[in-house]
Amino acid sequence: MHLVGLNLPEILLGLWRATLYTEGSDKYEFWDWAVLRGDIWEKHGRTVASLASYLPGSFYQAPRNPALKMNSGYKAWEFLVYLFVLGPAVFRGVLPDKYWRHFCRLVAGIRVFLQHRIQREQLLEAHLNLVQFVEEYELLYYQRNKNRLHFCRQSIHLLIHVSPETHRIGPPALHAQWTMETAIGNLTREIRQDSNPFANLMKVGLCRAQINGLKASFPELEPDPSPPRGSSELGDGYILLRARERTAHAVQDYEIPVFRRFFQAKGFQFSGSVVPKVTRWARLHLPNGQIARSAWKEYLKPLSNIRMSRMVKVQIDGYVHFAEVKFYFALNINNCFHAFALVAYFGEVDHTLAALSHNTLLVYQCLGNLGLDIISVKNIKAVVAMPPLPLTPQEEADEEVHPGQYAGRVFLAEKPGLEIFHLGGNDENDDDDTSSENAGNEKH
Known part of the structure; x- marks a missing residue:
């Protein structure tokens, strides 16, 4: 630390x-x-x-x-x-x-x-x-x-x-000191009296040890929290979370080819004039404790008011990709509930910058609607960050001569120690799951 x-x-x-x-x-x-x-x-x-x-x-x-x-x-x-x-x-x-x-x-x-x-x-x-x-x-x-x-x-x-x-x-x-620092903060916040602080601290520590011992011996004393209201459990630690549309939504024109290929692969047949419809979901709880959001809802908020959580790491057939989630949806296929995500993949990594930076700066190009695909939500492994790549002084000068030359370049940023984050029981706070907000969201 x-x-x-x-x-x-x-x-x-x-x-x-x-x-x-x-x-x-x-x-x-x-x-x-x-x-x-x-x-x-x-x-x-x-x-x-x-x-x-x-x-x-x-x-x-x-x-x-x-x-x-x-x-x-x-x-x-x-x-x-x-x-x-x-x-x-x-x-x-x-x-x-x-x-x-x-x-x-x-x-x-x-x-x-x-x-x-x-x-x-x-x-x-x-x-x-x-x-x-x-x-x-x-x-x-x-x-x-x-x-x-x-x-x-x-x-x-x-x-x-x-x-x-x-x-x-x-x-x-x-064995880093993050855990010790957190424990010290938690214990000192539980001290209610200024007098005899060390005696109080000892008592607080003893009570915590006794409670932990009881929970370890009798896990039923602290059952797992129930899923949020209106959510849908998918198994393997994946949970679809609201907001959710009340009625099915006709997909956008540029999404139609992707959905037609997807539905045909699942055995559904469409005539040329039929527009596929799906019911959109906004968020997905991942097994690692993170919550992956979607562009459907994050686009409604100004950038200054969000912590963008729609960029995800996707693993398919052993290969890792990175994508932006547009929205989630669910289907009943052969009497089984399945959830999917419409995503927009990023392009190939910039191998020159990767080599110069000893593979610490992985830069990708946004493909936008050209990279659309539909995947199972269980292919999503983690939430990552894809901030825009800051320009160098030389690139800023070039941009003035040729505007848009460096547009759409982002770099990968992954959370340090993500597995430790989840092992400590620190699942991401589901602060969007309030009744008032969900009620409003369902009107979209």
Whole structure:
């Protein structure tokens, strides 16, 4: 937690912002990496803040504008998402190229250790990336200059040992301090009296341990919560959630070919003049605890008022794709209830940027209506973010000459430690499932 959420951000941002102190003959003028200053830093901060609406609510706290909030309670989780989720995209074109690619090597290594399960090949590759990062760090920043010895902090050296220690004691996500910090916060909030705080804390901890023991021995004392009103369970942890249309909806003209192919594949026959109709659903609860929403309802809200949750990871026949969910619908086929999703796939990944960034910056092109398809909802595995790719200064200049040249480019951002998020019982809050809102939604 402290390594990736506090220590590494402190040293890297201190270098890039030229806030670390200098010694001897070393001057800030010699730091060609110190580019996050003045107008560039302020513009960079606005770019980071502008991506918040594209991060699903399951990503927790979205990074605020670091140029404004860095010194006023910026959370460790915000630093983690800022650097190791959004970093390869928001620092592209801001940092000089060699420093950006060096930073991406760090991101490639750290992302592996945020996983719940780590394969042996991933562990070896991550170790190679981190060792090379440390070696290049000394060549690029420290440069064997005694006046820069304070650049070589313990947190940089520690990266060499992360992989061997992971092999010895398991993934860091399983023993990081996030759980302890959360427990401390929960316990202290339960203390009701200011007097004798430690005695009260001990009593609260004892009561919690006793309750947990009872629940473990008698699970029926805390049955699983019932599904939300109006929902439809699909099995395997998938649940269709409202809003839902009251009556069937005639699909749009550009959707007709996709639906005709789909219905014909299911054994339904349509004449050329018949327009397929479906009843749309708005949301889907996934087995990992996330809630995947849809463009049908999210398009009704201004971008500033949502945390976009309609971008999903899809797995079909062992292959992973990424798509935008337009809406969900259900059919009764052979007396069985099945749910499907109309999705718009993204195009192929930009292999050039992927190679330059050590596969940390995966950029896709929006295909729009050209990428429409219908899939089973059980092919949806997770909710991801697909924010628009920030332009580099050179691309901004090109855009002025040829408007729309870089339109539709998005990059993949996945939630760190998603499996841990669900294992802790932290399913995403179903805050849209209120009677008043659903009643209004059903009128659409």
